[in-house]
Amino acid sequence: MSRRKSGLFISVAGAALLLGLSACSSSGDFGEATSGNAAVPDKANPAGGGGVAKEAAPAQPPASVQERQLVQTARVEMAVDVIFDAVSGARAIATTNGGFTGQEESRLDRASITLRIPVDKFDPALRQLDELGDITLQHKQAEDVTEQVVDLDSRLRTQRESVARIQALLAKATSVSEIAQIESELTRRQSDLESLQGRRDALGSKAALSTVTVQFALKSAPPAPVKASGGFFEGLTDGWGAFGEFFTVTTRVLGAMLPFLALFGIPAGLWFYFRRKRRKVTPPVTESV
Template sequence: MRTRWRAGLAAVGVVFVLAGCSAGQGTSASTADSAGSGPVPVAPQQGSGKAGPEKVTPPQPGATDRKLSRSARLELTATKVVDVVAQARGIAQGAGGYTGQESTGDDLATLNLAVPADKLDGALDQLSHLGTSLVKRELNTQDVTEQVVDVEARLATQRASVERIRALLAKATSVSEIASVESELTSREATLESLEQQRNSLAGSVAMATVAMTIRSVAAPPPPPEDHSGFLGGLAGGWHAFLVFGGGLLTVLGALAPFLLFLVPLGWLGWRLYRRRRPVPAAVPEPSES
């Protein structure tokens, strides 16, 4: 009896041991499956010498769309101021611009030119080569992006405000309400027009660049000295000396000519009078032959 009881207990123990082993294997398999199905982290390689891809930050919207107002100033010298002014006008018109305020004289000229902003550099290069020499060249660039954005935002707000006042005016019934709303509408429309003028002025300064020019008159440079070396140089020098001597001689004769007109006739008359008054010498008798 005891033997059977012990055999039964041993069988139950074996069953429990087998069940535990099966559960352990199932848990291990499920753990391995779950680990295999998920992403496996890869450790970075040490000593490879290659850095991972850098994160590139995209540019912010409107970062490259800047509103720039450009202006330049030139100061030139020229022997003929009027000719340089005419050439400057032609360069501005050829670039698609125009001439603004201008004051031209024989010794000094000032004029303002307006050219498209994208053609300012080329126009400046052409204008800088006019005249005798370039004294000064200045280029100024002002970023007006914030001003443009601010004016556009204020314009949108002001337009909405004007529309609201117009809606109130349409609903007004009494004379006092109409007068009050109309007064407010007039004030807000004036503000709107002022903002529009500011917007147009900024747009014009961005689209067209200005060039202020000052041109001063200077004397023409002396001609380069001639080369008088060699036979041809000596011949030219001798001819020049002959011309100088002949010119000097003619100058002296020209200076004496008025005096000769009086001295020559007087001298001739004096010589005639002297001939008449001079005694005639007596005739010497010839010696007779004995």
């Protein structure tokens, strides 16, 4: 009886083991089949070939404080003694700090200039500008563009992989229609890639070089000191000076009128002279009664 029970137990255990192995085998086959069909054809593949499905970009860890991408700008207004000397000094500050100058406009009493300074020399350059004159206004601003940079870098990687896949399909195309369709799609994706690259380069340039706009204005002349009123002698001096100015103005007016008096006065005098003489020569007429 014990042998029969032990044999039955061994048979049941063997059957259970076989069922477990068959279940594992079937699940493994299903997994392989699923992974084999995971390559979804690319929508942009007009040839109908099996493309590689796009994988989601891995999540980027947050950047540390030192790795943040900042676009720094500043606007400075200054009062200076000489406009052109201040503009020359601003150019020298830009070049000595490894930067360059942008838009510039100068007049006799005011000027404006744009400086592009490396981000690590931003604060030292502002301190150097303080030596050119008196700062009347200074405004600094920093914009964090780290998330934009990370997003553009991820999109660039994905777009490069997409272009590479289309190029691989183009190498395998056989018919003229397939080549034309794939080339059209390749052109579109390369255009998108260049657009993304341009945006990334522009944003990187803004983050690498800070912008400082400087406006110079000429210092106003100090007001003339008011003289204190003096005594009798100072009044006499002022009066004599006023008389001299009056005499000078009078003689100047007479000198200006002299040519006109000579032109019109002499004929008028001769006319009155001859008229008066004629009255003396002509006898008066008497009426007879």
